Amino acid sequence: MSMNRFTVCRMDTLSSGVGLGFSLTAIQPSQKHLRTRSSSQQILCFPIQQKFLSYNAYSAGEQHRQKTLISRKGLECRCYAPTEGNVSKGDDSGSGPRRKRLAIFVSGGGSNFKSIHVATLDGLIHGDVAVLVTDKPSCGGAEYARNNGIAVIFFPKSKSSSEGLSTDVLISALRKFEVDFLLLAGYLKLIPVELVRAFPKSILNIHPSLLPAFGGKGFYGLKVHKAVIASGARYSGPTIHFVDEHYDTGRILAQRAVPVLADDSPEQLAARVLKEEHKVYVEAVAALCEDRVVWREDGVPLIKSRTNPEEYI
Numbered sequence: 001m002s003m004n005r006f007t008v009c010r011m012d013t014l015s016s017g018v019g020l021g022f023s024l025t026a027i028q029p030s031q032k033h034l035r036t037r038s039s040s041q042q043i044l045c046f047p048i049q050q051k052f053l054s055y056n057a058y059s060a061g062e063q064h065r066q067k068t069l070i071s072r073k074g075l076e077c078r079c080y081a082p083t084e085g086n087v088s089k090g091d092d093s094g095s096g097p098r099r100k101r102l103a104i105f106v107s108g109g110g111s112n113f114k115s116i117h118v119a120t121l122d123g124l125i126h127g128d129v130a131v132l133v134t135d136k137p138s139c140g141g142a143e144y145a146r147n148n149g150i151a152v153i154f155f156p157k158s159k160s161s162s163e164g165l166s167t168d169v170l171i172s173a174l175r176k177f178e179v180d181f182l183l184l185a186g187y188l189k190l191i192p193v194e195l196v197r198a199f200p201k202s203i204l205n206i207h208p209s210l211l212p213a214f215g216g217k218g219f220y221g222l223k224v225h226k227a228v229i230a231s232g233a234r235y236s237g238p239t240i241h242f243v244d245e246h247y248d249t250g251r252i253l254a255q256r257a258v259p260v261l262a263d264d265s266p267e268q269l270a271a272r273v274l275k276e277e278h279k280v281y282v283e284a285v286a287a288l289c290e291d292r293v294v295w296r297e298d299g300v301p302l303i304k305s306r307t308n309p310e311e312y313i
């Protein structure tokens, strides 16, 4: 079942969906999910202990977007209804690999997230962004998601408040969203080993240096570019790698090199690297979604060329 978009409501077991164009039968929290009565909508409900951040709630046929924050403890119910908006040009009717579903993790402006999202809409990536995960609910990436009808999940649970999901609830939510791949794009928290193990060989990260150089704890954002410049390195560039339980030590999938100029400021180098990031991340995610990533005997992942499967890029 290809699900382009869902309407989401947070509700307790007694209330009904508000302004969502459908009413949900109250179900016991113990029930794993509720199947909707109408064939055009698929409703999945499951117990949630914590609070999701916010949603754009739409009724299926509504012309204008109705921003409704519905957040109550109890049940999380999703109505998967084909609607306008976060829908790609491609479809899943043809032969070839199944369309994949993506969860993107951000902490900041989200330019990599945006370039991936646009690529899914343009058909460059055979997949759809199913959900955005962030530890910074007011960041630019989360705002873009909300403005484009993409659900936003707050993770990890913050120490200071009850906001945010625990790892096990996040895993349950990602399974319910039927997510295939997790893409970290400027996400600044350590992905817990439980989440890494729940999605083996399915989590990518983009790092703004040529790993293994200038990676690890403390190496993020401008700090990376400052260290590159201070080292005298003549080249830098983005690395796409699979995520393991440590920062930046996972298997490298793709890299691109850019020159480091003698008079570069960290900001100038960051901008040059970021431009390459947007290209190489889309290429890597496109390969992942087309099942063109293969694993060499020594454990190194390779990307098969789309035009010549005998070649690697």
Ligand SMILES: Nc1nc2c(c(=O)[nH]1)N[C@@H](CN(C=O)c1ccc(C(=O)N[C@@H](CCC(=O)O)C(=O)O)cc1)CN2
Binding pocket: 184, 187, 188, 189, 190, 191, 192, 196, 205, 206, 207, 208, 216, 217, 218, 219, 220, 243, 244, 245, 246, 247, 248, 249, 250
């Ligand atoms: N299990 C993994 N989790 C994450 C990885 C990874 O490779 N494995 N990559 C990072 C992204 N990243 C580099 O690409 C990175 C992000 C953040 C840090 C860091 O030092 N963070 C600080 C906290 C910063 C903050 O909260 O503002 C810290 O841990 O002290 C290093 C590398 C994403 N997760």
Ligand SMILES: NCC(=O)N[C@@H]1O[C@H](COP(=O)([O-])[O-])[C@@H](O)[C@H]1O
Binding pocket: 106, 107, 108, 109, 110, 111, 112, 113, 185, 186, 187, 206, 207, 208, 219, 220, 221, 224, 274, 277
């Ligand atoms: N170590 C992690 C790290 O530094 N990631 C970097 O954060 C930026 C996020 O930009 P964006 O939010 O515009 O995509 C990107 O440059 C990415 O490589």
